[in-house]
Ligand code: FES
C-alpha cells in the first residue's frame with residue numbers, strides 16, 4: 054500500500070494545483086500548497102485536493118467510510134464550489150494524521166454524525182478558493198478583467214470573446230497564484246451537486262466485491278491470529294495445552310496475552326482449529342452468579358440507591374408535591390450488541406522503529422494513541438491505514454481490539470491479522486448500555502408539565518472509553534438526549550423544557566462494558582422520555598401530538614417536524630381493530646426527527662408487525678439527499694430491530710448470546726414501508742447518521758398502546774414480553 | 783489435493799477437506815469478495831454458486847465441492863442485471879453484506895424462467911443486512927428482474 058506523507062516534499066512533487074485546508078478551532082486557513090514560497094512544512098492540512106493537467110481532481114479524505122456516504126458527500130461540497138465536473142473527481146483515503154482532526158470533535162474520528170457537519174463550511178471555502186484561482190489564471194492568460202470570466206464544469210470561459218480553457222490547461226499558471234482572501238461562495242440556487250441526489254463513489258466497487266474491508270487486507274508474510282477469550286468476565290486461564298495447538302498443521306505460535314490466549318497460524322481455519330485444540334480451562338471469573346435475570350433485578354434495585362446529580366433546575370421535589378397530578382413509570386432496556394456485519398478485525402505489523410496498522414476504525418487518533426501505549430513507540434511512528442468499514446455503529450470507535458492485536462504483534466515479527474469470530478464479536482462487544490429509569494412528573498391543571506424527576510441507572514460508557522471524562526460521578530455520555538454535557542459542551546439535552554427538572558444517575562458496578570451505539574445513548578433515553586410523554590398526554594386527555602406541541606413552544610424546528618409527520622401519516626384517521634399509530638420525536642447532533650409508526654398486533658401470538666413508518670427530518674442544509682434517505686431508512690430498521698428483537702443474554706458471569714441464530718436481528722420481510730421527508734431548512738447543518746434511529750422504538754411502543762390500550766415499558770417487545778403485558782390488561 | 787473450479791479457473795489446493803469453502807476462497811485463492819460474517823449459515827454474506835445453486839460457503843467443507851463449478855462475486859459478469867440494478871438503486875451502505883446478497887438474488891432470478899418478484903422477496907429472509915438496506919434491495923430485485931427479462935427478449 055502506498056504511503057502518503059504530508060511533507061513539504063510530497064506537496065512539491067505534485068504536478069498540479071494543490072489546495073490545502075487547515076481547520077482549527079480558531080478558524081480555517083487555506084493555502085496554495087503547490088506554491089513553493091508559501092508552504093513552510095509546518096502547515097497541517099485537514100483536507101487537501103489536487104487538480105492535475107489531465108483535469109482530474111483528487112480529494113484526500115480523512116474520515117472513515119462505513120456506509121454513511123461521507124466519502125461522497127465531502128467531495129461533493131468541494132467539487133460544487135470548485136465548479137469541477139463530477140466525472141473528473143476522485144477520492145483517496147488519507148493516512149492517519151493529526152491534521153485530519155474533525156473540527157468539531159478535536160480528534161480524527163468518525164462519530165457523532167459529525168463528518169459533513171464539521172467540514173461543510175471549510176470545504177465550501179476551499180472549493181471556492183480553487184475556482185477563484187482558475188478564473189484569475191485564465192483572465193491573466195487572456196489579458197482580460199476577471200469579472201468578465203466565469204467557471205463552468207472544470208472550464209473557464211470569457212464571456213465576450215467566448216474563449217475557454219480547461220482547469221487542466223490552467224493548472225500551471227494557477228499553481229503560482231496566491232490564495233485569494235475572500236473567494237466568493239456560490240449562492241444556494243447555483244449549487245450543482247449540493248442538495249442533489251448523487252450516486253455514491255464507493256458503490257461500484259462494493260457491488261463488484263472489490264472494496265477492501267479490514268478483513269480483506271493482505272500484507273506479505275502475514276499470519277492470522279485468533280484468540281481464546283475468557284467465557285466469563287475477569288476469568289483467568291487455569292490450564293491450556295499449547296503442544297496440542299502447535300501440533301495442528303499451519304499453527305505457528307501460541308502466545309498468552311492479557312486478553313486471553315492467541316493462536317497464530319498460516320490461515321484462519323488452522324488458527325481456529327489450534328484454538329480449539331488448546332482446550333483452555335478457565336476459572337469462574339468475578340461474577341459467576343450473574344445472568345440476565347440477575348442484571349435486571351440489580352438495575353431495578355439500584356433505582357433506590359442514591360446517585361450523582363446531573364441536573365437540578367428549580368425545586369423539583371416541591372413542585373411535585375404541589376402538582377395537581379403526578380405520574381410515575383419505570384422502564385428497562387437491556388444491553389444490545391452492535392453486531393456489525395464485518396466482525397472485529399485489524400492487521401498489525403510491528404517493527405523495531407515503526408508500526409503499521411490496517412484498521413477498519415472510526416478512531417484514527419485513538420488507534421495511534423493506543424498502539425503507542427502498547428508498543429512503546431511514539432505516536433508519529435504509528436501509521437494507520439484506514440480501510441472500508443463493514444458497519445461502524447460506534448463499536449469501531451473503541452480501541453480494545455487494536456490493543457489486543459498490538460499485544461499479539463509484540464510476540465511476532467511478521468504482520469498479524471487478528472480476526473474475531475462472530476461469537477467473539479458478540480460476546481466481547483462493548484454493548485449499548487442497558488438502562489433502568491424511573492420518571493416522575495407533575496402536571497398542573499392545564500396539563501403543563503411543571504416537574505420532571507428522572508433517575509437513570511445504566512452501564513457506564515465512559516468507564517471503558519475515557520474514565521477521565523466522568524465528571525462528579527456523572528457519565529454524561531449515558532445521558533445524551535436528556536441533559537447537556539459539561540465542557541467541551543455537547544448540546545445533547547432533550548428539547549423539552551421543564552421549569553423544575555432533576556436528573557440523577559447511578560452507574561452499574563457490574564463488569565459489563567458499554568460503548569457508543571449509533572446515537573450513543575440518545576436512542577434508549579428517547580425511548581424512555583417519548584413513551585412517558587405519551588403516557589402523560591393520554592393521562593391528561595390530550596392528543597399526543599398536541600400535547601408535545603404545547604411543550605415545544607420554544608422549539609420551532611421540533612414543532613415543524615411534528616407537524617410534517619402529522620400530515621404525512623394521516624394522523625387521526627381511524628384504523629381497523631388490532632392496529633395502532635404512535636408518534637415520537639427526538640433531536641440530537643443538531644438534527645430534528647419525528648416519526649409515526651403504524652403497527653398491527655396479533656394478541657394471540659404476541660407478535661407486533663410494524664407496517665409503516667413516516668419520518669420527517671430537519672437536518673439543516675443537506676448535501677446528498679439520497680444518502681440521507683438511505684441513512685434514515687437504515688436507522689429506522691435498526692431501531693425496529695432493537696424495539697422488537699434485540700437483547701444480549703447473560704449467564705454464568707459472561708455473555709450467553711453468541712451468533713445470529715440466538716441474537717436475532719430484523720430481516721427483510723419484517724421491514725415496514727418507510728416514507729421519509731427531508732425538510733428544506735436554512736438552519737445550522739446537523740448530523741444524519743444517527744438521529745433517525747432515536748424516535749422509532751418509542752413510536753412503535755406508543756402505537757402498540759394505541760392498538761391495545763396496554764403500555765410496554767421494557768424492550769425488546771418480543772412475543773413473550775408482549776403476551777405478559779397483555780395478560781396484565 | 784482438492785481440485786476446485788472457481789470462476790472458470792481450476793485450482794488445486796492442499797488443505798484439510800473439512801476446511802470451509804469460504805476460507806479456501808479467501809485465504810488460499812485470495813478471492814476476498816466472498817465475506818465471512820457468521821460462519822454458521824445464518825446471514826448469507828458468504829454466498830456463492832455451486833453448480834449454479836446459491837450456497838453458504840461458510841458451512842460447506844471444501845472436500846464436498848471437489849470438481850464442482852463455483853462462481854463467486856468476482857465471477858459474476860460486471861453487466862449482470864443484479865449488479866446493474868444494485869448500482870441503479872444505490873443499494874449498498876457499508877457494503878459488507880452485498881456480495882453475498884447479490885449472489886443470492888442472481889441465483890433466485892436465474893432459477894425460474896419467469897421469476898416472480900414477490901416469490902423472490904419471500905426467499906430473502908435468510909440474508910442479513912445490518913445497515914438496513916432492505917428497502918433498496920427490494921426495489922433492486924424488482925429492477926433486476928425487469929432487466930433480465932429485457933435481456934432475454936433482445
Ligand atoms: S458467513 Fe456464511 S452464512 Fe454467514
Ligand code: FES
Nearest residue numbers: 876877911912913
Ligand atoms: S450494506 Fe452494510 S450490512 Fe448490508
